[in-house]
Amino acid sequence: MKNFHYIDVRQKDHSFKLTSLPAGLLTKIAYASVRRKDEEQGAVQRVLNGTRIAGIKDFALKMGDFPASIVLNWKAGQLSTKDNMIEIPDHENLAQILDGQHRVAGLKAAISENPDVANYLIPVAIYEGLDTANSARIFISINTEQRPAPRSLVFDLYGVMASNLMDPAAVRAGDIVSYLGSEGQPYEGWIKLPNQERQRGGVALSTAVSTIKPLVDDKGMLEQVGITELELQKGVFSNFFCALRSLYGHSWNDRGNAFIYASGFIGAIEFFRSHMFDYCKGKSSFEVNTIMFALDAEETVRILQADVKGLGGTEAANSIRDRLVGAFRPQTTASGFKI
Structure with a gap:
């Protein structure tokens, strides 16, 4: 006792x-x-x-x-x-x-x-x-x-804690997402933070972090090819989305653009994981032009939010990934990674 x-x-x-x-x-x-x-x-x-x-x-x-x-x-x-x-x-x-x-x-x-x-x-x-x-x-x-805190708030709070005490991959993914949402980057104004006013369009912080996290996790695909430093990883994801933004041109920030929604973000990352990553690895380049030249501009710019209206989250993301696969025009040849 x-x-x-x-x-x-x-x-x-x-x-x-x-x-x-x-x-x-x-x-x-x-x-x-x-x-x-x-x-x-x-x-x-x-x-x-x-x-x-x-x-x-x-x-x-x-x-x-x-x-x-x-x-x-x-x-x-x-x-x-x-x-x-x-x-x-x-x-x-x-x-x-x-x-x-x-x-x-x-x-x-x-x-x-x-x-x-x-x-x-x-x-x-x-x-x-x-x-x-x-x-x-x-x-x-x-x-x-007595509901738990929203996942976006949890991920947001990771940034004020010592990274060695929390999930390092989530912290790293959070840093990358914050960069993608910073001034001049493709998701400036489109990463939805906790307690932010509701808006049509945008990607919740928790969604973006959860989507990128497996790629930067320990033994994730970027680490497997030696892209381990934060600045390099930020460059890879920034270049990928900058390429998509360039193909979209002035209409990138239109609310009809599927990529500024969660399903578009998830679908794009899935396409990057399944097709574009190996292509860039083979070309030894993750530069914007390398990514742009591998995509058909006319096909890419036609990926609209209206195309996935009424579809469930996973179904919509898969549809956008498949559209990017259809726009993929891989070219050949390659030495030392360019980011």
């Missing part, structure tokens, strides 16, 4: 005990009870997502900031309390997880790699003996009303 300070919190019909527990003890006593899989009262959780667990494990190993409470439903009888101290038995599977199952699983994975993580103090809110209906009410409240 171990004792921890706690405070009682009452909200409407229920109360819970707010405390902090070492991650090692938390991951031992807590378990996820899955809806339609486990029969016990209080089963409201979803099946675990391995990718999220791996991400949280890496986050725990790099940072270890977990200010939001894990929410538990205590199932092992009545909790023993005295003088604002709560007694927590050191046994497995004593409390269902109502919120935070991926954080608990990620912490457990991190502990297996670095035992020091077991000492992290994690905020925990403990309800006692909730049935399925009340567990579901709390779960729904957390997962509908």
